[in-house]
Amino acid sequence: MKEPAQEGHIGSTRIAPPRPAPLPGPAGAVDAPLPAAQQPQWPDPAERDAVVAELRAAPQLVFAEECDRLRERLAAVARGEAFLLQGGDCAETFGQTSADAISGKLRTLLQMAVVLTYAASMPVVKVGRMAGQYAKPRSRPTETRDGVTLPVYRGDAVNGLEFTAAARRPDPRRMRRMYDASTTTLNLVRALTQGGFADLRQVHAWNRGFVADSPAAGRYEELADGIDRTLLFMHACGVEPNGVQTAEFFVSHEGLLLDYERALTRTDERSGLPYATSGHLVWVGERTRRPDGAHIDFLSRIRNPVAVKIGPDTRPDDILGYLDRLDPHREPGRLTFVARMGAERVRDRLPALVTKAVEAGARAAWVCDPMHGNTYQTPSGHKTRRFDVILDEVQGFFEVHQELGTHAGGIHVEFTGNDVTECIGGGSAVGVEDLPRRYETACDPRLNHSQSLDLAFRVAEMLGG
Numbered sequence: 001m002k003e004p005a006q007e008g009h010i011g012s013t014r015i016a017p018p019r020p021a022p023l024p025g026p027a028g029a030v031d032a033p034l035p036a037a038q039q040p041q042w043p044d045p046a047e048r049d050a051v052v053a054e055l056r057a058a059p060q061l062v063f064a065e066e067c068d069r070l071r072e073r074l075a076a077v078a079r080g081e082a083f084l085l086q087g088g089d090c091a092e093t094f095g096q097t098s099a100d101a102i103s104g105k106l107r108t109l110l111q112m113a114v115v116l117t118y119a120a121s122m123p124v125v126k127v128g129r130m131a132g133q134y135a136k137p138r139s140r141p142t143e144t145r146d147g148v149t150l151p152v153y154r155g156d157a158v159n160g161l162e163f164t165a166a167a168r169r170p171d172p173r174r175m176r177r178m179y180d181a182s183t184t185t186l187n188l189v190r191a192l193t194q195g196g197f198a199d200l201r202q203v204h205a206w207n208r209g210f211v212a213d214s215p216a217a218g219r220y221e222e223l224a225d226g227i228d229r230t231l232l233f234m235h236a237c238g239v240e241p242n243g244v245q246t247a248e249f250f251v252s253h254e255g256l257l258l259d260y261e262r263a264l265t266r267t268d269e270r271s272g273l274p275y276a277t278s279g280h281l282v283w284v285g286e287r288t289r290r291p292d293g294a295h296i297d298f299l300s301r302i303r304n305p306v307a308v309k310i311g312p313d314t315r316p317d318d319i320l321g322y323l324d325r326l327d328p329h330r331e332p333g334r335l336t337f338v339a340r341m342g343a344e345r346v347r348d349r350l351p352a353l354v355t356k357a358v359e360a361g362a363r364a365a366w367v368c369d370p371m372h373g374n375t376y377q378t379p380s381g382h383k384t385r386r387f388d389v390i391l392d393e394v395q396g397f398f399e400v401h402q403e404l405g406t407h408a409g410g411i412h413v414e415f416t417g418n419d420v421t422e423c424i425g426g427g428s429a430v431g432v433e434d435l436p437r438r439y440e441t442a443c444d445p446r447l448n449h450s451q452s453l454d455l456a457f458r459v460a461e462m463l464g465g
């Protein structure tokens with residue numbers, strides 16, 4: 001059936017009719033029959049097809065021009081002229097789309113960015129793990145509790161967290177809810193970052209409502225006083241700084257659910273090229289990064305900036321594979337490597353990978369995820385991460401780049417604006433005995449607000465602040 005034409009303009013972006021892009025690639029195939037890890041077994045294929053058709057007809061969430069702008073910003077990161085701050089929940093949930101929850105994360109990220117910008121005197125590119133982070137790859141397909149085995153939770157886009165057979169059944173209609181929750185989130189994020197909320201003169205207000213008695217909060221207030229004084233001084237001199245009233249903010253998520261990502265791929269009318277319009281940047285994770293797999297294939301077909309998470313078992317030849325598939329023209333900003341080696345291995349494993357990339361002419365950005373290689377389980381059964389170990393991985397990442405003469409381009413972290421007790425140490429010093437008090441994550445442990453600020457100050461010191 002012919003799709004109804006819905007052409008028009010929003011701003012300067014020409015809106016294509018909502019049809020899937022003819023993804024370029026071998027034989028022009030839309031669905032290459034490649035191994036696709038971590039995909040849900042939808043019980044009813046017809047229901048899945050109906051949801052996919054709905055998503056294909058839905059408006060795009062982000063615009064090609066915005067993705068291009070992020071690619072330019074990431075090119076500055078790759079050239080060593082900017083620093084990337086990427087972060088948010090491990091797993092967003094449909095229940096956490098309140099204004100408070102979203103603005104708490106956004107404020108935390110803005111605060112971290114201001115700390116890093118001030119220290120490094122370098123632009124900080126702000127990218128949320130937001131408005132799309134609803135699908136999770138898992139280590140095991142099932143979970144057993146008290147002798148009962150059920151499918152594992154794979155993120156709200158697939159099934160429910162509750163430990164019942166009904167909740168854990170994959171439900172493709174959840175992909176439509178993912179789209180709706182992403183729309184709600186993005187709508188608020190756009191309003192907050194373009195309205196007065198993100199104005200640098202609100203630097204004190206961003207801290208309101210958060211725990212005020214941690215050392216990081218005190219340091220932040222001092223820094224905010226300094227920024228206020230600078231802005232007042234400039235105002236008194238008749239100089240009004242540009243670019244402080246709004247914040248440039250982008251969204252990203254793991255491009256895990258291929259049904260969803262393909263359905264939201266659209267052709268950019270300006271260039272005729274396909275873009276994933278589910279988020280500005282999509283990445284492929286450690287569990288789905290096989291160079292000849294369906295996820296890397298998907299990234300190779302879209303024009304967005306893309307990232308690959310690489311763990312300690314990554315081989316130098318894999319790096320070559322990603323470069324050749326995803327960034328054959330060695331274009332700065334197109335490809336970001338997110339290293340998540342673990343604190344114990346980053347100093348050993350990362351140098352060979354960076355060296356291989358440099359030898360191959362790569363102009364990719366290098367970013368450190370100090371969370372995913374440092375997770376462990378306590379005897380109480382809580383998955384957690386230690387703040388000092390997280391910090392050590394970032395330190396190791398900086399050391400490696402310093403030795404190789406390359407740029408430590410950013411951090412990728414899991415955090416929330418809430419005062420949760422999921423990671424140990426840092427900020428307001430969460431102890432192992434505190435974990436049950438506010439352990440609220442749907443998947444992996446996140447830094448709370450004061451741990452996040454604390455991390456920003458420590459990274460700022462590494463950047464020379």
Ligand SMILES: O=C[C@H](O)[C@H](O)COP(=O)(O)O
Pocket residue numbers: 090136137138139140372443444
């Ligand atoms: O966020 C990352 C992964 O989805 C997560 O670490 C998997 O957790 P698991 O090892 O408990 O499945």
Ligand SMILES: C=C(OP(=O)(O)O)C(=O)O
Pocket residue numbers: 090137254284285286287309310340369372
């Ligand atoms: C699953 C994730 O990480 P990784 O692929 O690095 O394990 C994630 O960032 O949510």
